[in-house]
Amino acid sequence: MGQFFISILIILFGGFFSLILVRKAKFAKIITVFLLSIGCLSGLMDAVLNLIQPGIAGASFKYLNVFFLAFRMDGLSGFFLVVIFAVCLLATLYSFHYMEHSGNDVRTAVNYFFFSILIASMALVVTAANMITFMLFWEIMSLSSFFLVIYKHHKAESRKAGYLYFVFSHVGAMFIFVAFGIVYGYTGSFGFDAMGSLPETAKILVFIFSFVGFGSKAGVFPFHVWLPHAHPAAPSHISAVMSGVMIKIGIYGIIKMYVLLNFHTPIFGNIVIVAGVVSGILGVVYALGQHDLKRLLAYHSVENIGIILIGLGIGMIGVSSKNPLMAVLGFTGGLFHVLNHSIFKSLLFMGAGMVLHKTGTRSIDALGGLIKKMKITGITFIIGSLAICGLPPFNGFVGEFFIYIGGFKGIALENSVFAASIFAIVSLAVIGGLALACFTKVVGVVFQGEPRTKAAVDVDEKGPTMLISMSILAGACILIGIFPQMIIWMPIKAVSALGLGYNPIDFESILQMTANITLAATIFLITLLPVIAIRWFFYRGKIIRRSGTWGCGFTQPTVKMQYTGSSYASFILDFFRPVAPLDEDHPKITGRFPLKTYYKSQVNDIAELNMKRVVVNPVLFLFDKLRWIQQGDIHLYIGYILLAIILLLVFI
Amino acid sequence: MIHSVDTILALVLLSILFSYGYSQLFRLIIVVGFQGIVVSIVPFFIGHDMTAGGIVFTIATLLIRGIIIPMSIYIAMKKRAIQSKVAPIIGYQASILCGLGVIVAATYISRQLNIPSISNYTLLFPTAIALPVTGMFLLMTRRNAIAMVLGYIIMENGIYLIGTTISVRALHIVEFGILLDVLAGVMIMATILQTIERTFDDVDTENLRTLKE
Numbered sequence: 026m027g028q029f030f031i032s033i034l035i036i037l038f039g040g041f042f043s044l045i046l047v048r049k050a051k052f053a054k055i056i057t058v059f060l061l062s063i064g065c066l067s068g069l070m071d072a073v074l075n076l077i078q079p080g081i082a083g084a085s086f087k088y089l090n091v092f093f094l095a096f097r098m099d100g101l102s103g104f105f106l107v108v109i110f111a112v113c114l115l116a117t118l119y120s121f122h123y124m125e126h127s128g129n130d131v132r133t134a135v136n137y138f139f140f141s142i143l144i145a146s147m148a149l150v151v152t153a154a155n156m157i158t159f160m161l162f163w164e165i166m167s168l169s170s171f172f173l174v175i176y177k178h179h180k181a182e183s184r185k186a187g188y189l190y191f192v193f194s195h196v197g198a199m200f201i202f203v204a205f206g207i208v209y210g211y212t213g214s215f216g217f218d219a220m221g222s223l224p225e226t227a228k229i230l231v232f233i234f235s236f237v238g239f240g241s242k243a244g245v246f247p248f249h250v251w252l253p254h255a256h257p258a259a260p261s262h263i264s265a266v267m268s269g270v271m272i273k274i275g276i277y278g279i280i281k282m283y284v285l286l287n288f289h290t291p292i293f294g295n296i297v298i299v300a301g302v303v304s305g306i307l308g309v310v311y312a313l314g315q316h317d318l319k320r321l322l323a324y325h326s327v328e329n330i331g332i333i334l335i336g337l338g339i340g341m342i343g344v345s346s347k348n349p350l351m352a353v354l355g356f357t358g359g360l361f362h363v364l365n366h367s368i369f370k371s372l373l374f375m376g377a378g379m380v381l382h383k384t385g386t387r388s389i390d391a392l393g394g395l396i397k398k399m400k401i402t403g404i405t406f407i408i409g410s411l412a413i414c415g416l417p418p419f420n421g422f423v424g425e426f427f428i429y430i431g432g433f434k435g436i437a438l439e440n441s442v443f444a445a446s447i448f449a450i451v452s453l454a455v456i457g458g459l460a461l462a463c464f465t466k467v468v469g470v471v472f473q474g475e476p477r478t479k480a481a482v483d484v485d486e487k488g489p490t491m492l493i494s495m496s497i498l499a500g501a502c503i504l505i506g507i508f509p510q511m512i513i514w515m516p517i518k519a520v521s522a523l524g525l526g527y528n529p530i531d532f533e534s535i536l537q538m539t540a541n542i543t544l545a546a547t548i549f550l551i552t553l554l555p556v557i558a559i560r561w562f563f564y565r566g567k568i569i570r571r572s573g574t575w576g577c578g579f580t581q582p583t584v585k586m587q588y589t590g591s592s593y594a595s596f597i598l599d600f601f602r603p604v605a606p607l608d609e610d611h612p613k614i615t616g617r618f619p620l621k622t623y624y625k626s627q628v629n630d631i632a633e634l635n636m637k638r639v640v641v642n643p644v645l646f647l648f649d650k651l652r653w654i655q656q657g658d659i660h661l662y663i664g665y666i667l668l669a670i671i672l673l674l675v676f677i
Numbered sequence: 678m679i680h681s682v683d684t685i686l687a688l689v690l691l692s693i694l695f696s697y698g699y700s701q702l703f704r705l706i707i708v709v710g711f712q713g714i715v716v717s718i719v720p721f722f723i724g725h726d727m728t729a730g731g732i733v734f735t736i737a738t739l740l741i742r743g744i745i746i747p748m749s750i751y752i753a754m755k756k757r758a759i760q761s762k763v764a765p766i767i768g769y770q771a772s773i774l775c776g777l778g779v780i781v782a783a784t785y786i787s788r789q790l791n792i793p794s795i796s797n798y799t800l801l802f803p804t805a806i807a808l809p810v811t812g813m814f815l816l817m818t819r820r821n822a823i824a825m826v827l828g829y830i831i832m833e834n835g836i837y838l839i840g841t842t843i844s845v846r847a848l849h850i851v852e853f854g855i856l857l858d859v860l861a862g863v864m865i866m867a868t869i870l871q872t873i874e875r876t877f878d879d880v881d882t883e884n885l886r887t888l889k890e
Binding site: 657660 | 766813816817818820825882883885886887888
C-alpha cells in the first residue's frame with residue numbers, strides 16, 4: 026500500500042502548500058493543483074493496478090495502546106478508489122480556472138486545503154479496516170466537506186446549508202456509532218471481521234442503524250434534506266465531488282456492512298429496494314419542480330442513489346434467494362452505476378458551474394439559448410443529460426441495463442422475489458421516464474431557445490481546464506456507453522471480491538451482454554452517421570437562414586413566448602401533487618389587456634416539511650422551555666461545568 | 678520523614694491560599710507564576726528516571742508555565758491598562774475560608790481514595806485535588822476576565838500535577854499534551870479578552886450578560 030499512502034501524502038501536501046503560500050495566490054494555486062493532480066493520478070494508477078491483480082494489501086499503525094489504525098485494500102475499496110481519484114483529478118483540474126476570480130485569496134486557499142483533506146479522507150475511509158479508523162476518517166470527511174459547503178460564509182443561505190449539512194451528517198454518524206456500538210457490545214473488538222458472528226436479531230439491528238447512518242450521507246429519502254441545500258452552496262467542483270463521489274461513500278458503507286454481516290436474509294434486500302424506489306421516484310419528481318440548476322442536479326443525485334440502491338437490493342435478494350446470476354447482475358449494475366453516476370453527475374455539475382460562472386445565475390428560467398455561445402459546455406451537458414437519463418449509447422444506460430436484467434432474472438423465481446423484482450423494474454422505468462422529462466426541461470430551457478434575461482445574452486466560455494475536464498468526462502460517457510467491456514471488469518472484480526455466499530459463477534454471460542451493447546451501439550452509430558452525412562450532402566451549397574428559436578413565423582416574436590421550465594414540468598407535477606405539494610402564487614388575470622403579472626411556484630419536499638413538523642418543532646419547543654438556564658452570566662456557566670464534572674465523577 | 682516533594686508541595690498549598698486572598702491582579706500573576714515553577718519541578722524530585730528528553734521537557738514546561746505565560750499576561754495587562762482589581766463576587770475573607778475548607782476537604786478525600794502508587798507523598802494528592810478546585814473557584818467568583826484566565830491556569834497546574842504523578846508510563850506525552858492545551862487555552866482566552874475589551878472597554882465579565890438574547 027506504499028504508493029497509496031504516498032499519493033495521500035502528496036494530496037495533503039498540496040492542500041498544505043495552498044495555505045502557507047497564501048500570499049502568493051497564483052503560484053500557490055499552480056502548485057496545489059499540480060500536487061493534487063499528481064496525487065490523484067498516482068492513487069488512481071495504484072487503485073487500477075490493485076484491481077487488475079486482486080490482492081489484499083494491508084497496513085496498520087499503532088500509535089496509542091488502545092486505538093490502532095488499520096487499512097486494507099481489497100477489490101471493493103479498489104473500485105471506490107478508482108471512482109474517488111478519477112473524479113477528484115478532473116475536479117481539481119476544473120477548479121484551476123473556476124477559482125480564478127474568486128476575489129478572496131484566503132478563502133480560495135482554505136477551500137483547497139479542505140478539498141485536499143476531503144480527497145484524502147474519502148480514500149482513507151474506503152480503505153479503513155477497523156471501526157476506529159473508519160469513524161475517524163468518516164468524521165474528517167464530514168467536517169472537511171462541511172467547511173467546503175460554507176465556502177461563501179458571508180451569505181446566510183450558505184450558512185444555513187452548512188448548518189443543515191452539519192446536523193444531518195452528525196446525526197447520521199450517530200446512527201453509525203450506534204451500529205458499531207452494538208457490534209462492539211457483542212464482540213468486544215473494534216475489528217470488522219468479528220461482525221459475522223453476531224446473533225441474527227443483532228445483525229438486523231446493526232444493518233438498519235447503519236443503513237440509516239450511511240443513507241443520510243448517501244442522500245436516501247427521507248434523509249436527503251441536506252443535499253439540495255448543500256450542493257448549490259458549494260463551489261461547482263466541490264458539488265461535483267460531493268455529489269459524484271462523497272455520497273457514494275455512503276453506498277460503500279452500506280455494501281461493506283452487508284458483506285461484513287454476512288447474513289443473507291430477504292429483509293435487507295427488501296429494505297434497500299424500497300428505499301431505492303422511494304428515493305429514485307421522489308428524487309426525480311422534486312428535481313422536476315426545481316428552478317435552481319444546481320438544486321435540480323442535487324435532487325437527481327437522490328434519484329441516482331435510488332437507482333444504485335435498487336441495483337444493490339436486487340443483488341441482495343439474489344443472494345438470499347440463492348440465484349447467483351441475479352445477485353451478480355444486481356451488484357455489478359449497482360456498482361457500475363456508482364462509477365457512471367460519478368462521471369456524468371460531475372460532468373453536469375461542472376457544466377452548471379460554467380453556466381453559473383459566466384451568467385452569474387443558477388435560475389433555470391432566467392437562462393436560455395446558451396448552446397449558441399457555449400458550444401462545448403452545451404454539447405457536453407447534453408451528453409451528460411442523455412447519460413443520466415439512461416439512454417443508449419451512453420454509460421448511464423449500461424449500468425441500468427444490468428440492473429434491469431438482474432430484475433428480470435428474479436421474475437422467474439418465487440412470489441416474494443417476483444414481487445420485489447417487478448416493483449424494482451417498474452420503478453426503474455418510471456424513474457427513467459421522469460428523468461428524461463426533467464432533462465429535456467433543463468436542456469430545452471437553459472441551452473436552447475432564446476435568452477430570457479440579460480444574464481444569458483452576453484456569455485462566452487473560457488477556462489481551458491474547465492473545458493478539458495468536461496470534455497474528458499463527456500468522452501468517458503460515450504466511450505463507456507459504446508465499449509462497456511473496457512470498464513465492466515472493474516465492478517466485476519469488486520463484486521467477486523465481496524465473497525458473498527454463492528459459488529463463483531462465470532462472468533461470460535455478462536461479457537456477452539456488453540458485447541451485445543457494443544453491437545447495438547455500433548448499429549445505432551452506423552445508421553446515425555450516414556444520416557448526418559446525407560443531410561450535410563444535400564444542404565451543401567444551399568443558403569441556410571437562421572432565425573430565433575420559437576419564432577414560429579411571427580414578425581415580432583418575444584422571448585416570453587417560450588416554454589418556461591415551470592410550465593413544462595407542471596403537467597407531471599400535477600400528477601405527483603400528493604407527494605410533492607406545490608405552492609403557487611399568481612394573481613388572477615382579468616380583462617382583455619391584462620397588466621403585468623407574475624408567477625411563483627415552489628415544490629415542497631415532504632421529507633423536509635414532515636421533518637420540520639415531527640422533529641424540529643418539538644425539539645425547539647423542548648429547548649425553548651430550557652431557556653431559563655441561559656442567564657448570560659459567565660460565572661454561572663462555569664458553575665454548570667463544575668456541576669457536570671461532579672455529576673460525572675459521582676455516577677461513573 | 679518529610680519527603681522533599683512534600684516540602685515543595687507545601688509551597689504550592691501556600692500559594693493556593695494566597696491566590697484566594699489577593700485583590701491585586703499583578704500579585705495574583707506572580708503567585709501563579711511561582712506556582713507554575715514549583716509544580717514544574719516536582720517531577721525532578723518524585724523519583725522517576727529522568728531521561729535527557731524528560732529533562733528538556735520539564736524545563737520547557739517550567740519556562741512556559743512559570744515565566745512565559747505569566748509574563749505575557751502581565752504585559753497584556755499593562756499594555757491595555759486593564760483594571761488591576763480582581764473584582765470578587767465572594768469577599769476575600771470568605772474566599773480564604775473557602776480555600777481552607779477546600780484544602781481540608783481535599784486532604785480528607787485523598788485519605789479516602791488512598792492510591793497506593795503515590796501514598797509515600799502525603800501532600801501530593803491533596804494538592805492535586807485542591808488546585809483544580811481553586812482554579813474553578815477563581816473562575817466562578819472573580820469578575821475580572823484576567824483573574825479568570827489565571828484561575829484556568831491554576832486548574833491546569835493541578836491537572837498537570839495529577840498527570841505527572843499518576844501516569845508514570847506515558848509521562849512526556851501527557852505533559853506535552855497538557856502544555857499544548859494550556860497554550861491553546863490561553864491563546865483563545867487572549868483573543869476573547871481582546872474582543873471583550875474592545876467591545877466594552879473593560880474586561881469585567883459582568884458585561885457579557887448584555888449579550889444574552
